[in-house]
Amino acid sequence: MTSFAENSFGEDEKSSSGILLAEGQLDTRHGPILYLENVSVSFDGFKALNELSLYIDAGELRCLIGPNGAGKTTLMDVITGKTRPDTGSVFFGQTIDLLKMDEPAIAQAGICRKFQKPSVFDALTVFENLELALKADKRTWPTLFNRLNGEQRDRINQIIETIGLGAHHQLRAGILSHGQKQWLEIGMLLMQEPKVMLVDEPIAGMTHQEIERTAELLLSLQGQHSIVVVEHDMEFVRSIASKVTVLHEGSVLTEGTMDEVQNDPRVIQVYLGG
Amino acid sequence: MKLTGLGHDKTATMVLVALAAVTFIIPFCNLALPADSPMHFSAYTVSLLGKYLTFALLGLSLDLVWGYCGILALGHGAFFALGGYAMGMYLMRQIGTRGVYGDPLLPDFMVFLNWKELPWYWLGFDHFWFALLMVVLVPGVLAFVFGWLAFRSRVTGVYLSIITQALTYALLLAFFRNEMGFGGNNGLTDFKELLGFNIQSEAVRAMLLMMSGITLMTAFLVCRWLVNTKLGRVVTAIRDQESRVRFLGYRVEMFKLWIFVFAAMLAGVAGALYVPQVGIINPSEFSPLNSLEIVIWVAMGGRGTLYGAIIGAVLVNYSKTVLTGLMPEIWLFSLGAVFVIVTVLLPDGIVGLLRRRLQEQHS
Numbered sequence: 001m002t003s004f005a006e007n008s009f010g011e012d013e014k015s016s017s018g019i020l021l022a023e024g025q026l027d028t029r030h031g032p033i034l035y036l037e038n039v040s041v042s043f044d045g046f047k048a049l050n051e052l053s054l055y056i057d058a059g060e061l062r063c064l065i066g067p068n069g070a071g072k073t074t075l076m077d078v079i080t081g082k083t084r085p086d087t088g089s090v091f092f093g094q095t096i097d098l099l100k101m102d103e104p105a106i107a108q109a110g111i112c113r114k115f116q117k118p119s120v121f122d123a124l125t126v127f128e129n130l131e132l133a134l135k136a137d138k139r140t141w142p143t144l145f146n147r148l149n150g151e152q153r154d155r156i157n158q159i160i161e162t163i164g165l166g167a168h169h170q171l172r173a174g175i176l177s178h179g180q181k182q183w184l185e186i187g188m189l190l191m192q193e194p195k196v197m198l199v200d201e202p203i204a205g206m207t208h209q210e211i212e213r214t215a216e217l218l219l220s221l222q223g224q225h226s227i228v229v230v231e232h233d234m235e236f237v238r239s240i241a242s243k244v245t246v247l248h249e250g251s252v253l254t255e256g257t258m259d260e261v262q263n264d265p266r267v268i269q270v271y272l273g274g
Numbered sequence: 275m276k277l278t279g280l281g282h283d284k285t286a287t288m289v290l291v292a293l294a295a296v297t298f299i300i301p302f303c304n305l306a307l308p309a310d311s312p313m314h315f316s317a318y319t320v321s322l323l324g325k326y327l328t329f330a331l332l333g334l335s336l337d338l339v340w341g342y343c344g345i346l347a348l349g350h351g352a353f354f355a356l357g358g359y360a361m362g363m364y365l366m367r368q369i370g371t372r373g374v375y376g377d378p379l380l381p382d383f384m385v386f387l388n389w390k391e392l393p394w395y396w397l398g399f400d401h402f403w404f405a406l407l408m409v410v411l412v413p414g415v416l417a418f419v420f421g422w423l424a425f426r427s428r429v430t431g432v433y434l435s436i437i438t439q440a441l442t443y444a445l446l447l448a449f450f451r452n453e454m455g456f457g458g459n460n461g462l463t464d465f466k467e468l469l470g471f472n473i474q475s476e477a478v479r480a481m482l483l484m485m486s487g488i489t490l491m492t493a494f495l496v497c498r499w500l501v502n503t504k505l506g507r508v509v510t511a512i513r514d515q516e517s518r519v520r521f522l523g524y525r526v527e528m529f530k531l532w533i534f535v536f537a538a539m540l541a542g543v544a545g546a547l548y549v550p551q552v553g554i555i556n557p558s559e560f561s562p563l564n565s566l567e568i569v570i571w572v573a574m575g576g577r578g579t580l581y582g583a584i585i586g587a588v589l590v591n592y593s594k595t596v597l598t599g600l601m602p603e604i605w606l607f608s609l610g611a612v613f614v615i616v617t618v619l620l621p622d623g624i625v626g627l628l629r630r631r632l633q634e635q636h637s
Contacts, residue, residue, distance in 0.1 A: 120515075
């Protein structure tokens with residue numbers, strides 16, 4: 001991804017309205033690719049996010065941990081446009097206001113998401129699942145007349161190898177194992193050539209070997225993509241994260257390396273309920 | 275190995291061959307063979323089969339919306355009826371001075387209501403091409419407006435089903451009113467000519483059967499092409515995981531909208547072919563019950579296969595003809611029973627049952 005370095009002088013007005021989304025307009029000169037500032041979300045009086053501020057750097061691999069109800073999934077909902085915050089601002093780079101965009105626009109801008117529960121299209125084959133995710137013109141008419149070219153086919157096959165489903169590319173996704181579905185969904189993220197990948201509980205239901213390979217995969221992707229991983233498995237988090245953010249009751253409790261975080265008395269208190 | 279494809283093409287081909295046989299052989303046997311020949315088909319049979327084929331087209335269009343896109347539309351009959359009314363208006367204007375009142379311009383019911391001139395929305399319907407345009411345009415525009423509002427507001431599931439039902443019910447009530455200018459309760463009937471030919475003649479009836487068959491086969495092939503494009507796969511994906519599709523960057527509401535509009539147009543064409551064959555169109559075609567019946571055809575045949583809808587529509591309507599002839603009072607009960615049995619025991623309909631048999635043979 002070369003586009004991180006490209007700037008958007010004089011384009012601020014247009015891109016801040018979130019209309020022009022071509023590559024190169026993403027402005028990450030100051031480091032962060034995602035800016036969340038003072039974001040609050042409440043559901044029927046329950047504050048899912050409470051004045052949360054968080055910055056994710058371009059090319060970074062960040063892990064989010066926190067007890068149940070800390071607001072991890074709500075945070076992803078806010079970034080991807082599923083939930084509108086009551087207050088606060090969410091920017092993609094310095095100029096693109098995500099709060100003015102809906103889910104498809106945010107996805108096309110390059111923020112892609114893997115859901116907690118693996119969400120693949122059961123009726124379609126592995127290949128077709130990836131084909132739908134492929135970065136392309138996603139309006140109705142071009143989709144109707146879309147035909148894969150050789151390059152795109154190669155790209156799909158390459159991703160199929162990356163996610164280890166080479167032997168299964170003609171199988172319906174519905175009959176894959178839980179772990180394979182997780183990988184297929186990660187593959188669908190990669191097909192979109194995302195700038196930011198939000199990965200919610202990637203190793204749930206995976207065997208020990210699969211977990212190791214997932215860790216390798218995520219580590220190999222950092223640098224090219226900014227990745228935010230939500231995970232409960234501390235061992236897994238330790239194996240991939242250089243920086244960990246702990247959420248508690250809708251705001252950031254602390255940030256740092258895994259060791260720093262695990263030795264933080266506040267974190268220990270939150271987790272052990274002390 | 276693509277399990278979904280097993281036996282798919284074979285069945286589709288068989289259905290096409292059967293349709294071609296009905297379309298071309300039956301009219302021939304009706305027109306060319308003498309009435310006492312054992313291979314002769316009566317005009318009654320010809321009309322009946324023609325009617326079934328239009329129902330099959332209607333079922334096919336609902337399968338696109340429900341079976342592939344997952345929108346359980348319970349008001350699909352409204353588009354069928356609108357297409358039928360557009361054709362009926364053309365046929366009314368062909369009557370000319372041969373009506374009871376002999377008015378050269380106004381249909382009988384307007385003379386009866388003491389109307390002095392033709393309402394503006396009846397203008398143009400004396401031209402066949404204009405009527406054909408309206409047959410697709412009126413259902414298409416209504417589906418577009420309705421779909422635009424509903425899908426953009428992300429109304430889904432049972433709520434959407436209920437408002438589609440409300441839509442057809444509202445139209446039913448509106449078309450009942452004499453002031454609407456569509457013949458009120460009685461609807462449009464007493465047709466004389468279609469394109470200058472006597473609509474009661476055997477030759478025209480045979481032609482209508484052929485036209486219905488050809489249209490159905492064409493629509494079937496077009497729909498099959500459509501569901502095998504990338505758009506078809508996106509639509510299937512919407513059925514199974516709507517929000518996931520949105521997070522892939524597709525505008526789900528636009529995909530739903532265009533499928534809905536296309537299906538409404540097909541339903542309109544089905545209605546236009548139906549009306550000259552049964553000789554009447556009245557507000558009862560808007561009845562919610564009719565729309566529910568379409569759902570039963572598709573469910574029984576097997577949704578999400580296209581040919582299942584055709585098989586289901588023909589079978590259910592054939593049973594309806596037989597049963598309402600023998601014991602009219604039990605028809606609705608048996609229809610209800612069929613629906614319960616299909617829902618509980620045959621979630622993939624008749625086609626699903628056949629496919630399972632095929633798979634067992636293979637393994």
